Amino acid sequence: MKKHSLIFFLCLLLLQAPLYAQPGAQPPLDLSARQTTSLIFPYPILSVDRGSGDIxxxxxxxxANVLQVKGAREHFPNTNLTVITKDGKLYSFPVRYASAPAATLLSLDSLTPTEASVLLPGGRLHDAELDNISRQLAQDARFYHGIKARTGGMRFALEGLYSKGNTLVYRLVLHNASSLPFELEAVRFATKDRRQARRAASQEVELQPYYAWGTQDASIEAGASQVFFFALERFPLGRGKEQVIELYERKGSRHLSLRLRDRHLVRACSLLFE
Incomplete structure (x- = not known):
């Protein structure tokens, strides 16, 4: 009887060992009620879930990628914190009270054992995947011709359209052949009626890209070019509709517009890499 009890006890220890002996497991996040701790994530934060109101x-x-946390009261019981970021990562932190945390600034730019991948709504690609795609396609050869606009020495063109899963990735190039710099204000996507009756109201729906690359502080000097990438969820245009991509100059009048139809969207090149 004692022998069987000993075997059972050893088996129980072996089963529970992984729970208590995980190599490199995330150490507890120490929080104080008197000090603020800043967590810096590699990508913007999508959601934050606090295990209790004590955080x-x-x-x-x-x-967009900084989370400031602290304790709501002193000596709160152990709890946890969960954060999801736009690169599709889920971070889980065990949290405990500490009157004087050893660190109040944590950079999470490397993978941790408590990270997990999550699926974004609509089967969208994660920002990390799109960053990688943009870097690889920045110097890609143009395979779209004829979809372009010109004004005031500026040339705006769709030079690539790619698809992966439920995502469309647009490669847009703006070239400045004028003698003046061009300051980008915004790039806008929308669907419109191709033909509008004189007294009919225009049916326009704005489309919101969930990813943009190359637009931050975009100033295109004379003779220079800038490549932009945008990602949108795949969508049907519908009969009699067209997609319009509008580019606006800050404090200027050099606005450019591209028009796409269904036949352009179905020619999107499938991406085979991540």
């Missing part, structure tokens, strides 16, 4: 958390204005 205070906020994303500061003018930032």
């Amino acid at each position: 205070l958390a906020q994303v500061p204005e003018q930032t």
Whole structure:
């Protein structure tokens, strides 16, 4: 009887060992009620879930990848914190109270054992995947011809359209052949009626890209070019509709517009890499 009890006890220890002896497991996040701890993530934050109201958390204005956390009261019981970022990663932190945390600034730019991948709504690609795609296709040879616009020495063209899963990736190139720099204000996507009756209301639906590359502080000097990438969820245009891509100059009048139809969208090149 004692022999069987000993074997059972050893088996129980072996089964429970992985729970208590995980190599490199995420150490607890120490939080104080008197100090703020800042967590810096490699990508913007999508959602934050606090295990209890004993954790205070906020994303500061003018930032997207910084989370500030602290304890709501002293000596709160152990809890946890879960964060999902736009690169499709889920971070899980065990949280405990500490009157004086050893660190109040944590950079999470490397993978941790408690990360997990998540699926974004609509089968969208993650920002990390799109960053990689943009870097690889930045110097890609043009395979779209004829979809372009010119004004005031500026040339705006769709030079690539790619698809992967439920995502369309647009490669747009703006070339400045004028003698003045061009300051980008915005790039806008919308669907419109191709033909509009004189007294009929225009049916226009704005499309919101969920990813943009190359648009931050975009200033195109004279003689220079800029490549942009945008990602949108795949969508049907519908009969009598067209997609319009509009580019606006800041404090200027050099606005350019591209028009696409279904026959252009179905020619999107399938991406085989990540």
